[in-house]
Amino acid sequence: MFINKNELEFSEWWNKIIFEGGLADNRYKIKGLFVWMPYGFSLMKMVKKNWDNLFEQNNISELYFPLFVPQEYAKQNESWWNSFKEQAFYVLGYFDNEKKVFLRPTGEPAMYPMFSLWIRSHRDLPLRVYETVSSFRNETKSTKTFVRDVEIGPWYEIHTVHSTREEAEAEIELGIKMNDIIFDNLAVSRLKVRKPIQDCFPGSVGAIEFYTLLNDKLVENASCNNLGQAYAKAFNIKFFDENEKEQFAWQTCTGNGERFLSAIIGNHSDDKGLVLPPVVAPIQVAIIPIKISVDEINKLNLDFSNLRVKEFPVGKSIGDVRYKTEKMGIPLRIEIGPNEISEKKAVLIWRNGKKESCLFSDLNKVVVTGLDNFQKDLRLASENEMIKRIKICDNKIDAKKADIAIIGWCGSAECSDWLQTDLEKELIGMTLEKKKVKCLHCEKDGEATYFSKSY
Ligand SMILES: [Zn+2]
Structure with a gap:
């Protein structure tokens, strides 16, 4: 973990790691916006696959709401409106200028007026949906890629509606469990806290938040909000219970997104560059041919089944290629040259500096075990760092x-x-x-x- 008490130097390191590692290019001429580069976007997609799978397994359906939100929706919930109206971007030139429109800073005001149309009876509940979107906030604080951006995305938000308080509370527990699974796959330790009510999401009745390490500080990373009935009252989300009595619904929302990447980068990177946890690394193994061609390696028919592998042909300098794979944080580099071919052995160089060699015939087994240990070591280092600080x-x-x-x-x-x-x-x-x-x-x-x- 890279730590620098000087915030300016840390920021420079952060930008360099992200840019040289091929994750993002933040030279885009609007503050707080950046370009997702292909390698960065594939890392994000690996993380996103985690939540898509988890939510599907737990019967939470994916949908998609418009990016534009009419102000008349948002104003229904005073506390939400007061918290976000200064941060919202308003849409100019919309064909119906009477209807003031803004870009969503969060999903509630777009979704909940529609929920109130969809929900009539206890038979319509629970409603459990999520979307993966960009959210937009006019940041007054200084921005930092993957930590504080103007366009926050990809960002998942789960919104659920229930007929009882107990069901809503169980949903919060599930949200915590699912985020825990994602953080495990990132090999990242996290602090879970109960937010004091005055710091909770506007209008909610309680929240569990996750915090991860970043430099010498913490950063909020995922939150599970118990909205109680406050939003249902504001947006008129009511249902007839089994006794035909009309009641307000109970709601929760849970969200996180690109900040998962800040957890990976903040916890595992070093002064050489990124270090990616094997479970989500887009490339787990870099194959480097030394003084031979990629074709010659392919002819060896090495067993890389169930592994994400990419060949890195050597141009002018072997040093440059090694350096590049290090900056990309690829967990393992395998180098094969004429000597290795004659001995039927490969040289394995792990991103943490460990070096070993193994027979071609054992390669798959050794790599799979090694990646597993690599993931565990990252997790342990992250846990120890957290424990050390508390x-x-x-x-x-x-x-x-x-x-x-x-x-x-x-x-x-x-x-x-x-x-x-x-x-x-x-x-x-x-x-x-x-x-x-x-x-x-x-x-x-x-x-x-x-x-x-x-x-
Ligand atoms: Zn006191």
């Missing part, structure tokens, strides 16, 4: 020193303001365990809460 603190001096401090907080806004200023950290959220601890500021009853710098 400190349970009972005084402000220690809490200020810690990267991620767990301290008691009573829940009051006044104390969180004081604590954030004194500790030079932000309130991240309460622990899932709901552990009782006295507030570090006012000493009243409180609970264990994470404080850390964050993006």
Whole structure:
């Protein structure tokens, strides 16, 4: 994991890693927008496959809503509107200028007025859908590719509607489980927190959020929001229950997207470039012919079944090719030349520097096992880094020193303001365990809460 306390230097490194690794080109002339390069987009697609499969397995149907949202929809939910109206992009030149229209910053105001038309009876519930889209926010903060962008996409958002509170709560648990599976495949450790109500998604009644490491800070990465009945009331989403009594529905929404890439890059890259976890790496193995042609390698009929392999012909310099595969973060490089052919052996050089050789006949087995271990090692390193940073603190001096401090907080806004200023950290959220601890500021009853710098 690359860490640089100097934010400017970290930013330079971040941009260089992404550009030289072939993920994105951010020289596009609008701040906060970038071009997805083919290699970056294939990595994103590998991650996206994770969520498409998971959602399909769990019977959540994919659909697609328009990018344009009429203001009259959004204004139905005052708290949503007040939170996003400053960040929204308004559409000029729309043929019906009376109808003010903006680009969606999130999906709720586009979807929920339609939900209210679709849902009539308890038999229409649960409604469980998702879309993968771009969202647009006019960012006033400084932008960072894959972390804070003006066009956020691909971004998945699951929206569910239920007849009971319990069903909605079970949906949140499922959302947590599915995000956990995705993060496992990225070999990334994460902190799960309960958001204090004042920091939740506008109008919601609770949220579980995921945070991952980035430099010396944390970054919010996926959130599962319990919307209670607030949105149903605002958007008039009602149903007749089994007793023909009309009731407001219970809702949840869960989302994340390109920030998964920030988790991969932030956790695994080093000063040489990207390091991609094998489960989602678009190319798991780079084959490099040394002083022979790609054809000669193909004639060896090596067994690469169930592996994502790509040949990298050597041009002028073998060094350049090695360097390139390192920057792309390909987990394994296999080099084969005349010597290897005569000995029927391949040289395996892993992205973490480990080197070994193996017989052509054992190649598939050795590579598959090696990739599995590579994934586990990345995961372990990421877990250790997270554990190393978290400190349970009972005084402000220690809490200020810690990267991620767990301290008691009573829940009051006044104390969180004081604590954030004194500790030079932000309130991240309460622990899932709901552990009782006295507030570090006012000493009243409180609970264990994470404080850390964050993006
Ligand atoms: Zn307090």
